[in-house]
Amino acid sequence: MINLALLRENPQAFTAAAKEKGFKVDIEKFLELDKAFREKKNKFEELRALQNKFNKELPKIKDPAEKEQKLSQMKKLAQQVKALEEEVQVLKRSHLEEWLKIPALPSPDTPKGESEEENVEVFKKGEIPSFSFKAKDHLEIGKELSLIDIERGVKISGTRHYFLKGKGVALHRAVLQLSLDFLTEKGYTLLEPPHIVGREAMEGTGYFPWGREQAYKLDEEREFYLIGTSEVPLCAYYKDEILQEEELPIKFAACTPCYRREAGSYGKDVRGLYRLHQFYKVEQVIICRDDLEESNTYHQELLDNACRIVEALELPYRVVQCCTGELGLGQYKKHDVECWMPSRNSYSETHSCSTMLDFQARRLKLRYRTKNKEKRLCFTLNSTSIASPRILIPLLEVHQKEDGSVYLPKAIRKYLGEADKIAKN
Numbered sequence: 001m002i003n004l005a006l007l008r009e010n011p012q013a014f015t016a017a018a019k020e021k022g023f024k025v026d027i028e029k030f031l032e033l034d035k036a037f038r039e040k041k042n043k044f045e046e047l048r049a050l051q052n053k054f055n056k057e058l059p060k061i062k063d064p065a066e067k068e069q070k071l072s073q074m075k076k077l078a079q080q081v082k083a084l085e086e087e088v089q090v091l092k093r094s095h096l097e098e099w100l101k102i103p104a105l106p107s108p109d110t111p112k113g114e115s116e117e118e119n120v121e122v123f124k125k126g127e128i129p130s131f132s133f134k135a136k137d138h139l140e141i142g143k144e145l146s147l148i149d150i151e152r153g154v155k156i157s158g159t160r161h162y163f164l165k166g167k168g169v170a171l172h173r174a175v176l177q178l179s180l181d182f183l184t185e186k187g188y189t190l191l192e193p194p195h196i197v198g199r200e201a202m203e204g205t206g207y208f209p210w211g212r213e214q215a216y217k218l219d220e221e222r223e224f225y226l227i228g229t230s231e232v233p234l235c236a237y238y239k240d241e242i243l244q245e246e247e248l249p250i251k252f253a254a255c256t257p258c259y260r261r262e263a264g265s266y267g268k269d270v271r272g273l274y275r276l277h278q279f280y281k282v283e284q285v286i287i288c289r290d291d292l293e294e295s296n297t298y299h300q301e302l303l304d305n306a307c308r309i310v311e312a313l314e315l316p317y318r319v320v321q322c323c324t325g326e327l328g329l330g331q332y333k334k335h336d337v338e339c340w341m342p343s344r345n346s347y348s349e350t351h352s353c354s355t356m357l358d359f360q361a362r363r364l365k366l367r368y369r370t371k372n373k374e375k376r377l378c379f380t381l382n383s384t385s386i387a388s389p390r391i392l393i394p395l396l397e398v399h400q401k402e403d404g405s406v407y408l409p410k411a412i413r414k415y416l417g418e419a420d421k422i423a424k425n
Helices: 004-009 011-021 027-060 064-099 138-144 150-157 166-185 199-204 231-236 292-312 359-364 392-398
Strands: 120-125 196-198 217-219 224-226 242-244 250-259 278-288 317-321 333-341 346-357 367-369 375-377 379-388
Touching: 004 011, 004 027, 011 027, 027 064, 138 392, 166 250, 166 278, 166 292, 166 379, 166 392, 196 199, 196 231, 199 231, 199 359, 231 250, 231 278, 231 359, 231 379, 278 292, 292 317, 292 333, 292 346, 292 379, 317 346, 333 392, 346 359, 359 379
Parallel strands: 242 367
Antiparallel strands: 120 317, 196 224, 217 224, 250 278, 278 379, 317 333, 333 346, 346 379, 367 375
């Protein structure tokens, strides 16, 4: 949720941001609604104040005729207050509904662009493999080594579903545990959060209202949803609370299944493990003070964590800064980590790291009290640490050998009985 004071002061900036990010929002129309709501609310508060004044004056009136006149005035005033209160509530709901749709401003250094094609490469690391044999894609490797079964996943649950099998499950769990152990050593607090959240948590983290079609809804009356990322419960953990400045920063991590409908992606990345309805992700979240320099430092920390995990898996990768058209509703700044995937002949996104400033905190009423007793909104940041089975695509394809086996990086061998490869039985 954006700062209304900033919007009123500089509506042109928000109009430009909405256009650059690709959100259809009429800022001028919202400002008209905002003005009408404030005027109506002020009028209501004036009448309520007058009503309270009458209530205090009434017991002091001794003359019966004067008292009768005052009672008549109070009755009319009460009717006005009731009618106005109903109007204010209608406007309040409309105001909030439209307010929630307005995107945050991107950082000044975010490159302008409409799609991932216009993301800007920051750096790349690692050598792209050159095979002296006909390389296979992850599905061929997975089938030959009995690691992956897409056909039966589709048979049972439809497209974008899968089974992992045997050593495929072990490999999947190994990369997740590697990430969790890494973050634990870095001082992050692990949480096991709910996988089902209410509408308020989805709105509070900025995934609603625009992303509603991507979520699986469970309860029609109470509006419960399966999470698409543990960012939602982690950021909402302190919803409606006031932290102490000395408690910050707070660093959380969680490993959860993630559920996404992938609405609007029909026919895109259907084959394989790249775009799925269900997957696992280790997420990292930082809650800090509303200090931009501090926030930038933590953004780099989250990004570095993601890069260290990829390097531990011995995968070639690059980091890109996402352009304005690739930023979500509340994202101020975003970097993606892209691993080389031979079957796609390209670097493809495996991690995403975002700074939200106070966008989520304002929605969640997530605040902290400074040492001077001042209440301020927190800043929030989030990043993928690892997502599987997507990461298995480069892991299997980059590390495949001519004999059909797959090399296992040293960092994950301790989770796999010290095996140095996966080979046919």
